[in-house]
Amino acid sequence: MSDQLTRRGILAFGAAAGLSATALAGSAHAQTTPKPTFLPLPLESKPRPVPPEGYILDRVGDAMYVVTAGGNQTPFVVTRIGVVLIDAPPSLANFLPAAIRRVTNKRVTHIIYSHSHADHIAGAAAFGNVFRIAHEETAQTMRIARDPNRPMPTTTFRDRYHLNVGGERFELSYPGNNHGRQCARNPYRARPTGQAAHRDVRRRAHPPARHPA
Numbered sequence: 001m002s003d004q005l006t007r008r009g010i011l012a013f014g015a016a017a018g019l020s021a022t023a024l025a026g027s028a029h030a031q032t033t034p035k036p037t038f039l040p041l042p043l044e045s046k047p048r049p050v051p052p053e054g055y056i057l058d059r060v061g062d063a064m065y066v067v068t069a070g071g072n073q074t075p076f077v078v079t080r081i082g083v084v085l086i087d088a089p090p091s092l093a094n095f096l097p098a099a100i101r102r103v104t105n106k107r108v109t110h111i112i113y114s115h116s117h118a119d120h121i122a123g124a125a126a127f128g129n130v131f132r133i134a135h136e137e138t139a140q141t142m143r144i145a146r147d148p149n150r151p152m153p154t155t156t157f158r159d160r161y162h163l164n165v166g167g168e169r170f171e172l173s174y175p176g177n178n179h180g181r182q183c184a185r186n187p188y189r190a191r192p193t194g195q196a197a198h199r200d201v202r203r204r205a206h207p208p209a210r211h212p213a
Contacts (some may be wrong), residue, residue, distance in 0.1 A: 027114055055095040057102060063168055067092055067099045072119075076100060079166025082109030088123040090149070096123070112151060112172065116141040122149040131155075133163060135174050 026209040048056060055069035066075045072095045076099075077084045083106050088096065100108070108127045114120055125148060126134065132164035134142075134153035142150055155161075 044165055053095075053098065055092070055099060055181075057099045059103075065099065065103060067096055069095045074120075076108075077168055077170075078104045078106065079109075079168045081159070081166035082106045084110040084112065084163075084168070084170065086112045086135065087114050087120040087129070090123040091119070093123045093126060097126075098101065111162070111197075112163075112170065113138050116145065118147065118150065122147065125151055127150045130149055133157070133161060135172075 006010075043179065050056065050069075058066045058068070060066055060075070063079065063130055064077050066073055069092055070106055072089050074085065074087045074089055074092060074096065076086065076096070083100055083104065085096075088111055108130055108162055110131045110133065111124050113124075113128060113132060114134070116138045122191055132151060132153040132155075134156055136156040136158055139153050139156045157172060157174070159174055161172040
């Protein structure tokens with residue numbers, strides 16, 4: 001009959017009514033829910049402008065400097081007899097020598113390998129025959145890789161190693177498996193204050209990851 005709703009019509013009408021009610025409820029919820037507010041980003045957290053030379057050079061303490069470019073960085077320490085590098089990333093191959101020349105005319109005499117990964121030390125060969133220090137696991141991995149851009153260390157250590165160069169003291173330690181089996185922690189201790197250089201440290205909350213040699 002024309003004045004009666006069919007079963008299909010009743011279902012369609014009910015569905016339409018439900019959608020309308022949901023839409024109204026959602027609209028009311030959107031109107032009553034306050035928008036979150038955030039504090040402004042601290043100035044020191046904002047990206048720094050890159051100078052014309054293409055890298056940023058920071059001084060940390062009396063003798064340590066840090067070179068940053070393209071999201072990569074590495075420190076070096078100027079001693080009385082020469083410069084000690086902590087890693088030699090290939091991504092900084094052009095910037096690192098230029099940065100060193102800006103602060104001293106001394107040559108690089110030592111390189112500390114934090115671990116064997118190429119993105120950290122495959123620029124080491126460019127500095128020639130220098131004294132290189134690494135953890136024994138680092139040396140084992142490098143021996144397998146046979147990469148000419150990553151020269152073998154001159155000496156290795158297992159737990160701790162103390163290096164004294166030109167009045168500056170370096171305390172190297174191996175805290176255990178972290179960013180690979182051979183990632184050494186290499187704090188630099190200056191007198192009377194100290195700085196620490198920790199390379200590729202992965203916290204326990206981070207998920208396991210595989211890294212190439």
